Amino acid sequence: MKIAILGGDGFCGWPTALHLSNVGHDVVIVDNLSRRRIDEELGAESLTPIASIEERVATWQELTGKQLRFESIDVAQDYDKLVNFIRDEELDAMVHFAEQRAAPYSMKSPKNKRYTVDNNVNATNNVLTGIVDSGRDVHLVHLGTMGVYGYGTAGMKIPEGYLDIEVTADEDEQGNPTEPHRIPQQILYPTNPGSVYHLTKVLDQNLFAYYAKNDKLRITDLHQGIVWGTNTAETALDERLINRFDYDGDYGTVLNRFLMQAAVGYPLTVHGTGGQTRAFIHIQDTVRCVEIALTNPPAAGDRVMIFNQMTETHRVRDLAELIAKIADAKVELVPNPRNEAAENELHVRNETFLDLGLNPTKLAEGLLLEVTEIARKYADRADHSKIPATSLWTQNQQAGVPASVSAPVA
Amino acid sequence: MKIAILGGDGFCGWPTALHLSNVGHDVVIVDNLSRRRIDEELGAESLTPIASIEERVATWQELTGKQLRFESIDVAQDYDKLVNFIRDEELDAMVHFAEQRAAPYSMKSPKNKRYTVDNNVNATNNVLTGIVDSGRDVHLVHLGTMGVYGYGTAGMKIPEGYLDIEVTADEDEQGNPTEPHRIPQQILYPTNPGSVYHLTKVLDQNLFAYYAKNDKLRITDLHQGIVWGTNTAETALDERLINRFDYDGDYGTVLNRFLMQAAVGYPLTVHGTGGQTRAFIHIQDTVRCVEIALTNPPAAGDRVMIFNQMTETHRVRDLAELIAKIADAKVELVPNPRNEAAENELHVRNETFLDLGLNPTKLAEGLLLEVTEIARKYADRADHSKIPATSLWTQNQQAGVPASVSAPVA
Ligand SMILES: NC(=O)c1ccc[n+]([C@@H]2O[C@H](COP(=O)([O-])OP(=O)(O)OC[C@H]3O[C@@H](n4cnc5c(N)ncnc54)[C@H](O)[C@@H]3O)[C@@H](O)[C@H]2O)c1
Ligand SMILES: NC(=O)c1ccc[n+]([C@@H]2O[C@H](COP(=O)([O-])OP(=O)(O)OC[C@H]3O[C@@H](n4cnc5c(N)ncnc54)[C@H](O)[C@@H]3O)[C@@H](O)[C@H]2O)c1
Numbered sequence: 001m002k003i004a005i006l007g008g009d010g011f012c013g014w015p016t017a018l019h020l021s022n023v024g025h026d027v028v029i030v031d032n033l034s035r036r037r038i039d040e041e042l043g044a045e046s047l048t049p050i051a052s053i054e055e056r057v058a059t060w061q062e063l064t065g066k067q068l069r070f071e072s073i074d075v076a077q078d079y080d081k082l083v084n085f086i087r088d089e090e091l092d093a094m095v096h097f098a099e100q101r102a103a104p105y106s107m108k109s110p111k112n113k114r115y116t117v118d119n120n121v122n123a124t125n126n127v128l129t130g131i132v133d134s135g136r137d138v139h140l141v142h143l144g145t146m147g148v149y150g151y152g153t154a155g156m157k158i159p160e161g162y163l164d165i166e167v168t169a170d171e172d173e174q175g176n177p178t179e180p181h182r183i184p185q186q187i188l189y190p191t192n193p194g195s196v197y198h199l200t201k202v203l204d205q206n207l208f209a210y211y212a213k214n215d216k217l218r219i220t221d222l223h224q225g226i227v228w229g230t231n232t233a234e235t236a237l238d239e240r241l242i243n244r245f246d247y248d249g250d251y252g253t254v255l256n257r258f259l260m261q262a263a264v265g266y267p268l269t270v271h272g273t274g275g276q277t278r279a280f281i282h283i284q285d286t287v288r289c290v291e292i293a294l295t296n297p298p299a300a301g302d303r304v305m306i307f308n309q310m311t312e313t314h315r316v317r318d319l320a321e322l323i324a325k326i327a328d329a330k331v332e333l334v335p336n337p338r339n340e341a342a343e344n345e346l347h348v349r350n351e352t353f354l355d356l357g358l359n360p361t362k363l364a365e366g367l368l369l370e371v372t373e374i375a376r377k378y379a380d381r382a383d384h385s386k387i388p389a390t391s392l393w394t395q396n397q398q399a400g401v402p403a404s405v406s407a408p409v410a
Numbered sequence: 411m412k413i414a415i416l417g418g419d420g421f422c423g424w425p426t427a428l429h430l431s432n433v434g435h436d437v438v439i440v441d442n443l444s445r446r447r448i449d450e451e452l453g454a455e456s457l458t459p460i461a462s463i464e465e466r467v468a469t470w471q472e473l474t475g476k477q478l479r480f481e482s483i484d485v486a487q488d489y490d491k492l493v494n495f496i497r498d499e500e501l502d503a504m505v506h507f508a509e510q511r512a513a514p515y516s517m518k519s520p521k522n523k524r525y526t527v528d529n530n531v532n533a534t535n536n537v538l539t540g541i542v543d544s545g546r547d548v549h550l551v552h553l554g555t556m557g558v559y560g561y562g563t564a565g566m567k568i569p570e571g572y573l574d575i576e577v578t579a580d581e582d583e584q585g586n587p588t589e590p591h592r593i594p595q596q597i598l599y600p601t602n603p604g605s606v607y608h609l610t611k612v613l614d615q616n617l618f619a620y621y622a623k624n625d626k627l628r629i630t631d632l633h634q635g636i637v638w639g640t641n642t643a644e645t646a647l648d649e650r651l652i653n654r655f656d657y658d659g660d661y662g663t664v665l666n667r668f669l670m671q672a673a674v675g676y677p678l679t680v681h682g683t684g685g686q687t688r689a690f691i692h693i694q695d696t697v698r699c700v701e702i703a704l705t706n707p708p709a710a711g712d713r714v715m716i717f718n719q720m721t722e723t724h725r726v727r728d729l730a731e732l733i734a735k736i737a738d739a740k741v742e743l744v745p746n747p748r749n750e751a752a753e754n755e756l757h758v759r760n761e762t763f764l765d766l767g768l769n770p771t772k773l774a775e776g777l778l779l780e781v782t783e784i785a786r787k788y789a790d791r792a793d794h795s796k797i798p799a800t801s802l803w804t805q806n807q808q809a810g811v812p813a814s815v816s817a818p819v820a
Contacts, residue, residue: 079520110493110540113535113539114489114535117531117532118528118531118532121527121528121613122524122527122528125523125528126524129520129524132520133520155577155581155583155591156577156578156580156581156593157581157585163577164577164578165576165577166577166578166592167565167566167573167576168566169565169566170565170566171565171566171567171757172565173565173755174755175755175757181565182576183565183566185600187600188600190595190597190598190600191616192623193620196620199616199617199620203531203617206603206609206612206613206616207609207613210612214605214803215804345583345584345585347581347585394624394625
C-alpha cells in the first residue's frame, strides 16, 4: 500500500511510519514540524535526543535500504499542496496524526485554545475535503481519543464508538398519538470532552460521520488511550531513530511525568485524590493497531468504523504507587489543575483489536525498561522546572505543584 | 441591556437589531460585510434594494432618534478586536448570527466547504473564548438550525435540544456483572446534518456544551426553522431600512425561490418529489423569539438552553401548491441536487416560545403580502438566471433545472 503518515514526525507518527515501512508498505511522512516549534516556544525538549526529520529518514534508509520520504505540508493550511499530494502520490491510505494533542497546552491561554481548534478542525476538514476533491478512494485512519466518551459511565462498559439506546415513542408516522412504545436505535456515543483538545476530537467525530455519509469516504477512527513507552522494535535499532519522550507539564502524560520525577529524585505528584481512572496502551501496540486498522478497512458507504485502542485501565494513584515501588520514590498529592470529577470508574470494550490478533504489552512488564533505559539514562537532559502541570482549566483551579518542594520542581 | 448583534447586517440580524433598539436596548451591530461580498462573488443581489450599513444606521437614527452603532469586526479572525470590544462596550448579551448560512453555497466547491467550516467554527470559538477572556458575564444567544436534528424521526416529536433515552446496563459500579437493567439518561439530541453548513451548526453545539460546562457560560441556542417573510414592523418604516430578500439558487430558501418564480411567470421548481417536510418561521417572529430568549437567560452553571424556533411545518410540494394558487403559477418537478431522503415526516415541539407568549404569524396569512409587496413589486430587479439551485451535494446529483424551460431560468 502507498500510505501517507500525517504528523509522521511526532511521538506516535514516527514509530508508525517506521513500522509500516518495515512491513513493506510504501510510506511518505507529512508534517509541518509544528511540534518541534512548540517545544521551542515552551522552552521544553524531548528527554530523549531526537534527530532531525532529515537525519531520521536518512538513517532509516542507511540501515534498512528502505525509502521513507518526508513532505513538508501544513495540513490545516496548505490545502492545494495537500490535494495535489494525494493525487500525485496515488495514495491508498492516510493515517492522520497531525493535530495539536496536549490537553494542558490547549488550556494554557485564549491563543492556545484558538490554535488548537483552528489547527485540528481545519486539518481534519482539509483531509476529508481533499480526499473527495482528489477523486481517489483513500482509506483514512484517524487517531481519536478515549476522552471523547467522557468518563464515569457506571453500569456498562464503554462500547466501540456506538451506543445502543431506546427512546419512548408516543405517535405513529403521521403524528397521531399512540400507546407509548420503545424504539431501539444505535447512536454515536454521547460525548463529554474534558478539555479544548478533547473537544476538537469530538468535532472530528462529527466531521467523519458526515463525510462517510455524504461522500461515502472509508474512515476508521481509533479512540486511543494514553500512549506510554518510548521505543518500538524499529526506533530501538539506532539512537538516531529514537522516539520522543515528553515529560513537561504540557505534553508529558501522567506516566512520563511520574517516571521523570522518580528518575530525578522528586515525589510523584498526583493531582487531587488520584482517583481518576485512565486507559493506557504501549507505543508498540499503537503501531500494530494502526497496521491492523489499515488492513481491515470499512467498505465505501459504511458508517465510520470505530475501535477502542487501549489495553488496560488504571487509577492514577495506583499508577503512582506502581512506579514509586519500581523506582523507589515517594508519592505526594497536589491540587488538580483540571476541572474534572475527583474519582471515576472506566470500563472499556476493546474486543475488536484483541480479536484481530493484538497481543498487548502490559504496564507491569514494560515499566521497568522505561525507568532504566529512558528516564534514568537521559535524566541529566531533564529541565526540572518544566515538570509541573501549570495550565489551569478555569480561574478557580490551582497549579499541580507540591507543597513539600519549594523549588519549581515537581 | 447593552447588546451586540454579531452579523447584524444580515437577513435575520438587521431586523433583530432594529427591533431590540426599538424596544429600548442599547444595540451595537458587528459585521464584516462578508455576505455582501458573497453577493458580488455570485453575481447575485438582494431582490429588495438594501441600503449600505452606514445609510441603514443613519436612517434609523433620523427616524427614531435612537443610536445604533456599527463596528466592523471579522469575528472569526479579529480576535483581539473582539475581546476588547466585549470589554470596552461592557456588553450584557451578544446575539450571534455571524456565520455562512447557506447549505447550497457550502456545497459548491472544496473552497466553499473549507470557508464555511473555518469561518463558522472559528467565529463561534472566538466568541466563546472571548467571553471567558473578557471576564464579563455575557449571555450568548446563538442562531442554530432545526437541521441539526436530521429529519425523519418517526414516532416522536423532536424535543427542544435534549432527548430522553434508556441504556441497558449489565454491571455495577465496580464492573461486576449484574442482571440487565435500564438506566434513563438525557442527552443532546443525536445529529444528522444534511450539508457542510448544517454540520457547522453541529460543531457549534458541541462548542457550546463544552464552554457551558467548563466555564459556566450562559448560552441559549435557538434551533431555527427556515425564516420567511421580508419585513418587520421596523424595517417597513422606510425603504432605506428594507430587509434583504435572497432568491438565488444558493441563498434563496425554497419559499423565496417559489415566490420569485411565480412573480416572473415561471413554473415553481420542486426538487425530487417535494416530499421533504421543512419547518418555518416568519422573520417578525424570529425577532420576537430572540427578544424572549434574551429576557429569559439560563443561570451560570446551567447546561445550554435550547429552544426550537419554528412555528409550522410543511411539505415542499404543499408549499408550492399554496403559492401556485395565490400567485396563479404552475408547479414542476426537477431533479434534487441535494443528497437526502425523498420523503420525510417532521414533528417538532415548540412549547417554550409559545408558553413565553409568542403569537405566530402563519404562512397562510402572510404569504399574499410577500407576493404583492415584495416579489411582484421588485420583480424587474430579478436576474432570472440566478434562480436555479446548481450546487450539487455529490457528483451523482443533478442540478434543479426544469426540463420544460430551455432558458437558464427556473
Ligand atoms: N500520545 C498519546 O498519548 C495519544 C493518546 C490518544 C490519542 N493521540 C492522538 O494521536 C495523534 C498523535 O499524537 P502524538 O502523541 O504523536 O502527538 P505529537 O504532537 O507528538 O505528533 C503530532 C505531529 O503532528 C504534526 N502536526 C500538527 N499539526 C499539523 C499540521 N497542521 N500539519 C502537519 N503536521 C501537523 C506535529 O508537528 C507532530 O509532529 C494525535 O492526534 C493525538 O491526539 C495521542
Ligand atoms: N435565514 C434562515 O432561514 C435561517 C434559518 C435557520 C438559522 N439561521 C441562522 O441565522 C443566522 C443568520 O442568518 P441570516 O439568514 O441572517 O444570514 P445572512 O448571511 O443574511 O447574515 C449573516 C451575517 O453575518 C455576517 N458574517 C458572517 N461571517 C462573519 C464573520 N466571520 N464576522 C462578522 N460577520 C460575519 C455576514 O456578513 C452577514 O451579514 C445564521 O447563523 C443562520 O445559520 C438562518
